[in-house]
Amino acid sequence: MSDIRVLAFDVFGTVVDWHASIRAEVAQLLPQVDANAFALAWRDGYQPAMDKVNAGTLGWTLIDDLHRMILDEVLRRFGVTTLGEAQIRHLNKAWHRLAPWPDAVQGLTRLKTKFTICTLSNGNLGLLSNMAKHAALPWDCILSAEVFHRYKPDPATYLGVAKIFDLRPEQVMMVAAHHSDLDAARACGLNTAYIERPLEFGSTRTKDVADNGANGYHAKDIEALASMLGV
Known part of the structure; x- marks a missing residue:
């Protein structure tokens, strides 16, 4: 780590x-x-x-x-x-114009002091940039499927992050609230961290956020992940 x-x-x-x-x-x-x-x-x-x-x-x-x-x-x-x-x-x-989760800005700000933090989203660059401005998200870099012309879970997206930063895949950690995203990243050699978001789909479609044992880290939210990573 x-x-x-x-x-x-x-x-x-x-x-x-x-x-x-x-x-x-x-x-x-x-x-x-x-x-x-x-x-x-x-x-x-x-x-x-x-x-x-x-x-x-x-x-x-x-x-x-x-x-x-x-x-x-x-x-x-x-x-x-x-x-x-x-x-x-x-x-x-x-x-x-999406609002951040209550822990997101503070958690990202903490992580930014130790790591380079970037998006790896299927959202396009203009969308992600406007969202970051609207929600005060402190990204070091905005990466999008638009950069690779492939949508996650295509391996080109995960491996593309490592290539852009001239790193080995294992030097990149994918952080997501979706096991399918993390499974695909892990298959490409990335480290992974799962963030619990039981109400991502609202109260009428709650998610099972139990630890599936596959990810390196399993955190309640982004601030909890920051504590786990020693920030």
Whole structure:
């Protein structure tokens, strides 16, 4: 562990509370719909859309554009016909305005004193930059699937972090609230740390955050991880 140089963070769900943020914006703009169900439906389209890109059935497409494709379908499904184009565009950019979990900024700030901290997110660069500004996230570097033109869990993303920093894979630690993300990173030789986010999908779809025994670290939140890493 003394040789870890870079902590690469998943962002959606790990660092920011996408569900509460999206639900709040939907509730404000569309009080007639079930904002919780709408937020979950929007997010449920996320992985299938990226899988199409990685499989080559859809050309390289930014998350902003994938979010818009999914949003258009969700609006139809929920029978929403009252929004103009400017309102839909504003709602689609809600993913740029996600609020951090209460421990995130302080935890990242602590970790930054010992490690280089960066994103490794499927969000595009513009989205992640706007989010960092909005949420005061103190990244040293913003890395995105956009840099590699592959979405996680493609190995090119995890190995790409090590290549950019001229490190061996084991000198990078992937930090995420999703076991599938960490499994893929570990298969590429990265160290891993799991962050518990039982309410990532809200109170109606709670997650099992029990330790699966596969990860190097298992922490309640980012501040707890900082303590584990001696910061």
